[in-house]
Amino acid sequence: MATTITKPETLVGKRIRRREDPRLITGTATYVDDIKMPGMHYATIVRSPHAAARIRSINTKKAAAHKGVIAVFTGKDTQKVGPVPCGASLPGLRVPHHHILAMDRVYFAGHPVAVVVATDRYVAADAADLIEVDWDVLPAVADPEKALAKGAPAVHPEWPDNVAFNYHQEGGNVEKAFSEADVVVKQRITSQRLIPTAMETRGVVADWRPADRQLNLYSSTQIPHLMRTLVAQMLGLEENRLRVVAPEVGGGFGSKLNVYAEEALMGFVAMKIQQPVKWIESRRENFLCTIHGRGHVDHYEVAAKRDGTILGIKLHIIQDLGAYHQLLTPAIPTLSVLMMPGLYKTQNVRADIVGVFTNCVPTDAYRGAGRPEATHGIERMVDVLAAELKMDPAEIRLKNFVTKEQFPFPTATGLTYDSGDYAAPLKKALDIVDYQNLRNEQAQARKQGKLMGIGMSTYGEICAFGPSPATPAGGWESATVKIDPTGKVTVMTGASPHGQGEETTFAQIAADELGVNIDDILVLHGDTAVVQYGIGTFGSRSTAVGGTAVYFALQDLKAKIKKFGAMLLGSDDVSFSGGQVICNKTGKSKSIQEIAAASYRAMKLPPNTEPGLISTHFWEPPNFTFPFGAHIVVTDVDRDTGAVAVRRYVAVDDCGNILNPLIVDGQIHGGVAQGLGQALWEQAVYDDNGQLVTGELMDYAVPKAHMMPRIESDHTTTPTSVNPLGVKGVGEAGTIGCSPAVVNSVVDALAPLGVKHLDMPMTPETIWKLIARSKS
Amino acid sequence: MIPQAFDYTAPKSLDEALGLLAKGAKPLAGGMSLIPMMKLRLAAPDHLVDLRRLKDLNYIREQGAAVHIGATATHYDVENSAVVRGKCPLLAETAAHIGDVQVRNMGTIGGSIAHNDPSADYPAALQALEAKVVLKGAKSERTVSVADFFVDTFTTALEPGEIIREVIVPVEDSGTGTSYQKVAQPASGFAIVGIAVRVRKSGGKIGMARIGVTGLANRSYRAAAAEKALEGKAGSATEIQNAASLVAERVDVNSDLHASADYRRHLAVVYAARALMAALARSA
Numbered sequence A: 001m002a003t004t005i006t007k008p009e010t011l012v013g014k015r016i017r018r019r020e021d022p023r024l025i026t027g028t029a030t031y032v033d034d035i036k037m038p039g040m041h042y043a044t045i046v047r048s049p050h051a052a053a054r055i056r057s058i059n060t061k062k063a064a065a066h067k068g069v070i071a072v073f074t075g076k077d078t079q080k081v082g083p084v085p086c087g088a089s090l091p092g093l094r095v096p097h098h099h100i101l102a103m104d105r106v107y108f109a110g111h112p113v114a115v116v117v118a119t120d121r122y123v124a125a126d127a128a129d130l131i132e133v134d135w136d137v138l139p140a141v142a143d144p145e146k147a148l149a150k151g152a153p154a155v156h157p158e159w160p161d162n163v164a165f166n167y168h169q170e171g172g173n174v175e176k177a178f179s180e181a182d183v184v185v186k187q188r189i190t191s192q193r194l195i196p197t198a199m200e201t202r203g204v205v206a207d208w209r210p211a212d213r214q215l216n217l218y219s220s221t222q223i224p225h226l227m228r229t230l231v232a233q234m235l236g237l238e239e240n241r242l243r244v245v246a247p248e249v250g251g252g253f254g255s256k257l258n259v260y261a262e263e264a265l266m267g268f269v270a271m272k273i274q275q276p277v278k279w280i281e282s283r284r285e286n287f288l289c290t291i292h293g294r295g296h297v298d299h300y301e302v303a304a305k306r307d308g309t310i311l312g313i314k315l316h317i318i319q320d321l322g323a324y325h326q327l328l329t330p331a332i333p334t335l336s337v338l339m340m341p342g343l344y345k346t347q348n349v350r351a352d353i354v355g356v357f358t359n360c361v362p363t364d365a366y367r368g369a370g371r372p373e374a375t376h377g378i379e380r381m382v383d384v385l386a387a388e389l390k391m392d393p394a395e396i397r398l399k400n401f402v403t404k405e406q407f408p409f410p411t412a413t414g415l416t417y418d419s420g421d422y423a424a425p426l427k428k429a430l431d432i433v434d435y436q437n438l439r440n441e442q443a444q445a446r447k448q449g450k451l452m453g454i455g456m457s458t459y460g461e462i463c464a465f466g467p468s469p470a471t472p473a474g475g476w477e478s479a480t481v482k483i484d485p486t487g488k489v490t491v492m493t494g495a496s497p498h499g500q501g502e503e504t505t506f507a508q509i510a511a512d513e514l515g516v517n518i519d520d521i522l523v524l525h526g527d528t529a530v531v532q533y534g535i536g537t538f539g540s541r542s543t544a545v546g547g548t549a550v551y552f553a554l555q556d557l558k559a560k561i562k563k564f565g566a567m568l569l570g571s572d573d574v575s576f577s578g579g580q581v582i583c584n585k586t587g588k589s590k591s592i593q594e595i596a597a598a599s600y601r602a603m604k605l606p607p608n609t610e611p612g613l614i615s616t617h618f619w620e621p622p623n624f625t626f627p628f629g630a631h632i633v634v635t636d637v638d639r640d641t642g643a644v645a646v647r648r649y650v651a652v653d654d655c656g657n658i659l660n661p662l663i664v665d666g667q668i669h670g671g672v673a674q675g676l677g678q679a680l681w682e683q684a685v686y687d688d689n690g691q692l693v694t695g696e697l698m699d700y701a702v703p704k705a706h707m708m709p710r711i712e713s714d715h716t717t718t719p720t721s722v723n724p725l726g727v728k729g730v731g732e733a734g735t736i737g738c739s740p741a742v743v744n745s746v747v748d749a750l751a752p753l754g755v756k757h758l759d760m761p762m763t764p765e766t767i768w769k770l771i772a773r774s775k776s
Numbered sequence B: 001m002i003p004q005a006f007d008y009t010a011p012k013s014l015d016e017a018l019g020l021l022a023k024g025a026k027p028l029a030g031g032m033s034l035i036p037m038m039k040l041r042l043a044a045p046d047h048l049v050d051l052r053r054l055k056d057l058n059y060i061r062e063q064g065a066a067v068h069i070g071a072t073a074t075h076y077d078v079e080n081s082a083v084v085r086g087k088c089p090l091l092a093e094t095a096a097h098i099g100d101v102q103v104r105n106m107g108t109i110g111g112s113i114a115h116n117d118p119s120a121d122y123p124a125a126l127q128a129l130e131a132k133v134v135l136k137g138a139k140s141e142r143t144v145s146v147a148d149f150f151v152d153t154f155t156t157a158l159e160p161g162e163i164i165r166e167v168i169v170p171v172e173d174s175g176t177g178t179s180y181q182k183v184a185q186p187a188s189g190f191a192i193v194g195i196a197v198r199v200r201k202s203g204g205k206i207g208m209a210r211i212g213v214t215g216l217a218n219r220s221y222r223a224a225a226a227e228k229a230l231e232g233k234a235g236s237a238t239e240i241q242n243a244a245s246l247v248a249e250r251v252d253v254n255s256d257l258h259a260s261a262d263y264r265r266h267l268a269v270v271y272a273a274r275a276l277m278a279a280l281a282r283s284a
């Protein structure tokens, strides 16, 4: 008879090492490019070198005649394929038809024009060079402010003003608030275009089985199920004939929360050539053709009383959309508006967004997606206000926070903040840096002419996307948990982790709930043929929404296990713990293995009970969650060169209950790295002709390990009542909290020189010029 | 990111290699510069001859009053060689600034100087060290000074069919202080400015000063005016500052996304002063 080792401890809350790491560290994981199939062909995509041009003609003859080439397709061939989808809708939104291959015009450098399919990738690349396109180069515009100016080149000729949409949102009474103000501070704040730079570029393998009428699409994506639904529609294929697999995915950061031209294109090619085909994006293509993030020019106005009480906020956002709408492009800046009040009480806000077409690759969700911009804006503005009022930045924040007692707190933008204690992480962070002493040290340093800065940000974010009515594609998540006849457990989640560690955290939840060994649990995801349906992994949602679905599926399953246990023990008075159903009277027990075997053997069934142990739950969240935290950054600025050194980085984050502190710290570290990248180094630069100047890692400065400061990470814990796990989400927190803290710190360092604001990235040269100017 | 087709040979002897090179093949060393260029299709050699397997190019040895470094010695080898660290520490210090560990494990001194990227690190040190480069063809061998070797951006004194056989660096006199100070470009890690300094004092005065500069101009160079300004000086802060302010004299300074010409020039002055200070502090 099977014996169960009773699990001695609970795993939730422990620093369990990630179960997915061995295969990642040893290089044995299977990414898209590791997939090999008999008869597989390779595709190379020919892309426009121009940001705007008419295509007079395309000559594919030489390429098609090249040895090893089996097909060449252009826009004419693919025009029946449906457009690349935009899932966001806004009133009056102008949506350009986004063909998967350009028809007679290209709109950004990198725009796909043709695809060459060959027996190997070297041949395909050689043949791609043989395609001749006769271009009529047109003027381009790559800057959203310039695109709005009179006489700017029209990105889409049908909309000469380059405006894709105007959006307005208002709450409270802004005019009254501003008329009652003692002070109004204004600032133009930019959040530059960033390149998400996932370690693994995108890639697709498409495998068409004509006899089965089945298309298998392997893609490096965060949303396999949504992709199935959308790509099936693009290809005119019945959805149940398309299987999408997200194999190992080497990071996404939002850039793979999308459906791209190449996914449908490879499906199209495979169905045409009746052979499998692979396309792997090069790093250069990744920079040119995978979505970028941010791209904001914001104008802020904040009205306040002399005592620092914030009365109201006005915000005007110019959003650089790029040439097209990808899946969520126009929705991203609306998230900035939702979060524009930050952690502060003010009930009077007004925001306007103008979404602008430019001859650049589209912007879309990048780690934080709209919230880093909002946090950066409000956290800069609070510092600008504090400087104006000569108040301490910590004091002005503490004065304006929504207080502990006010939750659930309805915001002026229509949200309900679930739970919070905003002063707690700030106070903890101030303690960790020994704030008062630090300020004294700064005063001393300033006397010696040193430029030392102390900056903070207290951020709030909207996570766990989200209630379905408030999301473009459904905001629930699903889970199936099944126990095999031998007692092994499989969890199938509709979330699609790609580095976040849910194979570990979901196993922790299941191990605790079922009382089984974590090694007996397998977590499966990312395959539409295996997993019921799902929404995917983005918006810090997987654990709060997907983990909750797992939790509820486990509750159903536990109930069933108890029923079988009660039947086997012949008693109604049973309890379930440590992987055993125990008769409370006799102390006799049945293990999960025994129960599983009996449930499938089905010699006898409890009343109204089906055989087997399997349970599926689709969980619809009643609200978003709202994590928060405080980051404090101490910097030293080199007077001679303008270089910024981060001396200390303290992050106190409150993401509700913590399932695995190791993973949470990892998320914070990675998030902070990307926030520092934006604050100090990264920017996607297009020249006036729409050429991407930072087209390679040699010019686009992602932070490397040696550029990172040590991060002192700590937490406060304010559970949410939105879900039974009490978890809020932490995937984007580090990024959102980071950039304003760093900028505030450097502005503070330069304050003695009269500096009031800096845009990102704060390059040494920019700072050096400010220092030089202050001397003259 | 997919190169054009090419032939590849790993020759057994230097003569075999030189024979192939005479026929127009291109040498491959660490591949850290050449292979990215091929992947971007900026270079499309028909035939690569792999030099790294040739034992007679991979050595570091002291010979007479000089250290001889074979062309295929990796940056890691140079950084960690007891001979280089002991006899010409400036070069070891400089090697440690190149790229990251992977690049240092693969990249070679011969490949770096043959490539002659105007932002590469080695050239600054080799200029300050007044090193020599031995060039070998199928039928000839010649020795040139680095001052003559580094001609222009990505251009050297190498003739077709010639390879770099070795780099010769004089053994440092005891008492010489050296330092390499670099501002790294945040994306690539190459030098926006790199300053290599050697100074020796005698009788309380600076008797010798050598300043090699990289990153600033189309090629590395020695800042002769600055060197001269230091000779006979005690090395006070003002004297250092005055000398440093001459490092970019009459130089046509590079300008790019990462640093304008003005800023680069300014950094060169600041970093020259820092390198001089550090080197003086290390001199006896």
Ligand SMILES: Cc1cc2nc3c(=O)[nH]c(=O)nc-3n(C[C@H](O)[C@H](O)[C@H](O)COP(=O)(O)OP(=O)(O)OC[C@H]3O[C@@H](n4cnc5c(N)ncnc54)[C@H](O)[C@@H]3O)c2cc1C
Residues within 6 Å of the ligand: B026, B027, B028, B029, B030, B031, B032, B033, B034, B035, B051, B071, B072, B097, B098, B099, B100, B103, B106, B107, B108, B109, B110, B111, B112, B113, B114, B115, B117, B119, B120, B121, B122, B158, B162, B163, B164, B165, B188, B189, B190, B191
């Ligand atoms: C990510 C990255 C970061 C880097 N950072 C830095 C940095 O910070 N500082 C820096 O200085 N460099 C840097 N480099 C460049 C690196 O130092 C290269 O190793 C070096 O420039 C080339 O050396 P290699 O041995 O790899 O040569 P290869 O790439 O193999 O060859 C380069 C060129 O030299 C020729 N060649 C090679 N050997 C010989 C020879 N013996 N005789 C004649 N010709 C020869 C080749 O034909 C080719 O034209 C970096 C490179 C990378 C990829």
